[in-house]
Amino acid sequence: MSGTVVMKFGGTSVADSARIKRAAARIVSRREEGARVVVVLSARGKETDRLIAAALEVSDQPDPREMDMLLSTGERVSCALCAMAINDLGHRAISLTGSQAGIVTDTSHTKARILDVRADRIRAGLEEDRIVLVAGFQGVSTTKDVTTLGRGGSDTTAVALAAAVGADVCEIYTDVAGVFSADPRIVPDARKLDLVSFDEMLEMSASGAGVLQLRSVEYARNHGVRIHCRSSFQDASGTIVVPPEEIVEQPLITAVTHSTGEARVTLKGVPDTPGIAGRVTTALAVANVNIDMIIQNEPVSGGRLADMSFTIPKDEVAEARGALASIRDEFDIEILTDDGMGKVSIVGAGMKSHPGVAAKVFTTLGDQGINIEMISTSPIRISCVVPVDRVPDAVRALHAAFELSGPDTIRPEQPFGEFA
């Protein structure tokens, strides 16, 4: 194999000098197999948290532009150290900042989006037979300021570079062995998935599978970049995320995902006036509150009042209440919140052609005595909001009902730290 590969290592994989040397050895062995290698690194261990804490010590509301200048240093440190370690192994490495690597973003500091990748320096480095290391999570804006892509942005950097240099694969190294049919901490016989389609992976990332960032999967789908999600600690193959047409036999259900930390907000007595739902969602969007499901009941007969419920991350409840205060007062609406919610989802491209999946989900949860508070669906996903303390039971019951266990089940020596 003599193509180009992008290898991305997360913060735990470069947390100390021993791990950096191990990553360097892994990178060098990939190079010695014949591949041209581009590496993307995250900041070391808790470095980003340390920098954020330093910022909050000097300012209650740190300026976003300066926050980016601050945080972008973490990945640069990782890259410089790893380049030194690779050079010591007799290979030639060069580290590049996001800016030097040509990652051009918009000007939305702390959550910038990639506009363009001008990978000339990367290509030049590869032509000179170098291993090219790029600081993840960052770029340079159209106004030449340092930007960051938001938490988990290094995955997006890796996929964007893979697209730009035409890499055969983007390898994401983590401390889990791949993507599983459920969280192995909850379902010990969860199966490692060999292949997952982009669309399924998108739904899984959006509904709680923490192993790959949603944005990086979107970017991969849009640019046709194959992602190989694999363990930093083992040589075994992990999970490959590919275009749907490459998956010959589509399973009915691929995985059960879940999330905890959800809150339900209910607005009681909303007048049946056009535009109120729009005002509510706009107010929440302005306050950066992420709404997931929304349900609006019909007004009760005779009255002109309706109830409206939605789910949000539970640590955004205070912001939501603040954002809705003026609407509440104007229309005399009562706001109720319940932050003891969780969500369980089943994802599978096969359900499009198989009726009855939803019925089986509701029956399975009902048999367990689990109350379904809210439901939302997409063509390849069904999600149910349930009490957070019943989430593990719900995951296990659905995993069993759809017979997702298999021969390739998890082995006890594999760590699960990042699968949350």
Next chain:
Amino acid sequence: MSGTVVMKFGGTSVADSARIKRAAARIVSRREEGARVVVVLSARGKETDRLIAAALEVSDQPDPREMDMLLSTGERVSCALCAMAINDLGHRAISLTGSQAGIVTDTSHTKARILDVRADRIRAGLEEDRIVLVAGFQGVSTTKDVTTLGRGGSDTTAVALAAAVGADVCEIYTDVAGVFSADPRIVPDARKLDLVSFDEMLEMSASGAGVLQLRSVEYARNHGVRIHCRSSFQDASGTIVVPPEEIVEQPLITAVTHSTGEARVTLKGVPDTPGIAGRVTTALAVANVNIDMIIQNEPVSGGRLADMSFTIPKDEVAEARGALASIRDEFDIEILTDDGMGKVSIVGAGMKSHPGVAAKVFTTLGDQGINIEMISTSPIRISCVVPVDRVPDAVRALHAAFELSGPDTIRPEQPFGEFA
């Protein structure tokens, strides 16, 4: 005063969040006096040492290019944090990397020299009524790599920016109150100097006054930049370094400086052959050994052998012996070293027009029973190598002999940490 001022703060002045806030307040008050303000910051406290230690954990001989990528992050962190603190005080700040500030250097990684300062972004920031913070100690090479200027390079950054933006003054804030007529730790009644000429300051920095970096003084002299060396902790005026023509009444002697940690190397039995001294000094230069004084004795009558002595920093003795090994073997030379040497110097532009200064120096030291091992002079400096344990006596004796104490003597509350 409505001109432009460059303010430079060292690592101890930004070591923690309290000090960053204090520096921010000082910067803001300077702005509120009406000046347009450019700030240069060093890395926080021990940050550079921490990064160097991390590099040595992953590599015995870290690649210089990667070392620069690594070390340059320290000053960026300082600048971003200080910009946040200034923004919180209601002013608008912007931090720039050395590269963004337009500091273009050669490609000598870890000890780059400034080739050009393209200060367009700094000027644009000032035009927008911003306080512009620049990461010290770093630049971008002609091949677009991050470079660093070597230890103490932030002083040079500050002076270079002052020259580029036509600042009225470059203020260097340190933890001492200015430049003194001698190290106050040795001479308690040493006088703070109000004015010092560039030429005197150059000689003082070169002969042991640690308060200003030699390179920054050279740059200031070449570009006519006034330096105001003052305390971070007090409002009082410090020492202003100016062109010689601005000093109306030139004192005979301005200061006594000293250094410890010198070693003398003596080559015994050097054949009186042309070119040997050149080979010795070339070998030492290649090994990066810094030679200070050199003395060559005449060959003893009848014989054809001479002795050659020079001084070097005592921590470079091993390198010097290694560099001279082949010459030693080729000519059967004996190499003696003595690392118990120190140096005491008197500096003063007035000595040019006053004969008898050297005689007074030798008499004064002789009266103290201090043996002078070697002597070197410039038009405005006389330096004597003496046993290191007699350096304090020599400094006190010369300070008294030339009557350098004065009314403006040191006050006990002033710290002297950087005066070494």
